[in-house]
Amino acid sequence: MTREELAASVLGAATDPATFVSQTFIALGGDSLRAMRLAALIEEQLGLRVAVKALLGGEPLADVLAGAAPVEAGATGGATHTAKGAGERNGAGDDSAVSPAQRGMWLIERVAGGSPYNLVFSCFVEDGRLDREKLTKALAETVARHEGLRTVFRESGDDVVREVPPAHAPDVTAFTHDGPVDGFHAFVRRVGAEQGRLPFELSTAPAYRFLHFSHPQGREAVVLARRLPRHRR
Template identity: 30%
Template sequence: MSTELAARLAAMTPRQRAELRDRLASASPRQDSLTPGQRRLWRTHHEHAGTPVDVVCQVVELRGTVDTGALVDRVRAFAQAHEALRTTFTPVGDDDARPVVHDTLPPRVDRTPCADSATAHALAARLAAEPFDLAEGPLLRVTVAEGPDRGWLLVVAHNLVFDAWSFELLLDALDGGAGAGAPARPFSRFAAEQRRWLAGPDAAAAARYWTAEVADAPQAPPTDRPRGTDTPRAGARVDFEVGRATADGIAAGAKKAAATPYAGWLAVLWAALAEHGGHEDVLLGTFTAGRDRPGDDRVVGYLLNVLPVRLRDPGGGSHGARTRAAKAATTAGLRHAGYPGELVGGPPPAAVFVFDDLAGPERTVAGVPATTLDVDKGVARYDLTVAVYPGADGATGWLEYDTARYDRDTVVRLAGRFTAIADAAAAEGGDA
């Protein structure tokens, strides 16, 4: 290698080096096997055939008139550009599969008239309930529901090829905004790099860390009926909301603790579950984007990772002390966030925390203001999932529960205690 070339390579940013690797590869590395995350999804799909357990389902309200034809064209171009959305899965044996990437695999795209938001949500739920044929595809369905003065974009995809980050990449592409024109990075490249990483010393260190975290795990939160199998069943949700004073108070308390609002709300959930279960040692699942390597932010596919977070010592019991402890636990775990949660020993998490701050600038799609809304699909992936969405006017959220394990009255009481603890924490102001 010449001195000049070596100097030019050394001057590149990590993103530029990742893009160069992509350009130098004349073809994507073949993905002969599923990633650990995909293997879990594949098995769950077949254990619960015909139910939308691992299906992304979102409604995007478009508050204005859009060029529907152009929107449909952009959806199709996005699917063609991203390898994962041209992938199907051929069964191998009884519980595994091989990904098959097609040169073309158009998504299912439909247009339909729509009267209102409730009708759009009902249509999205029906789209999610339609079984996916993983061997034939396509695994992306998009419907543009058109009203007189606004529209709704209904996005339904199987998790095997799509996650929450992928959904945001789709919306960016549909709006033509920043990053929309960046070259797509193939999922097979992520899979190959993950496979190499898992064979190295950093993965071995991560495995030791997570083994220690789940060792002597505490009892899961109590349920109304005994746990049997840990696979998902029918689910329902209890919604909640808190005012702006409470949401602002949680954020302010987190700032005093040199933490993020995520840690502040995680501390609230910790206190609620400790009260519910009668012990302070709580083991939760939490989501990470799984995009830690340069270039992974441009990958469409299932990179999402579900990792444990162990909350043990609340200090003096104040909200500020809990927030600092939650920050310490999550910060330590983030150093090993590349390790697939499926490879961590022990039972899958019974309770999971979801957090998404919606207080940022308003999104536009196809040039008009847009609001994204999650759809209740009537299933529960875990025993209990608690989602919190801070916004400009406060915070909303829901508790999704497995109806085979919880009575609704129990979850309603838990939601009430969660919001009451949040109110008290905000009033405390994160006082150390």
């Protein structure tokens, strides 16, 4: 989609892009939430940055969209907020840099947290009993080996920076289905969807959560719900 098509999708299906030449974003029905959503979509899908302040200003929308500039992956506009500090890890530069896709994901979650946008579900079902202690230990060991599974995003002024804490222990939330065993799968699907669409607090934990479902008759399921950045093609 073009930036004009994205703007029209945010403003409403009845919006005529031809009016962008003479009308401001506000005059076309936009507000601060729609401005943040449009900025997030343009950045995530097109790799261009449009200032929310400009969208809410007095320029015609066409001029604001035309002024969109490419986002540089290393540009954060803020101080370094990594766990080890700037340049301390492997002699690298600014470890707080976020990609356009990551910044777009952060904006989308900030504006429309809990939406199904780029939300991916994985479900693992087994007969028998799951050892929760071993599962929790295995998850913690896996997370410790991969920075991406510990990455959080914190605000810095009007921008966002990436931070990798030295450790993160994923929570495994438990749910028990006490109804008929043949309704177990439906229970997992319903509750999994509800829990998966709860907003992610990206400043304190990575964009995923584990859910453990059980039934007294020996049915078990583990659901992983995660938010993925959308990379441009």
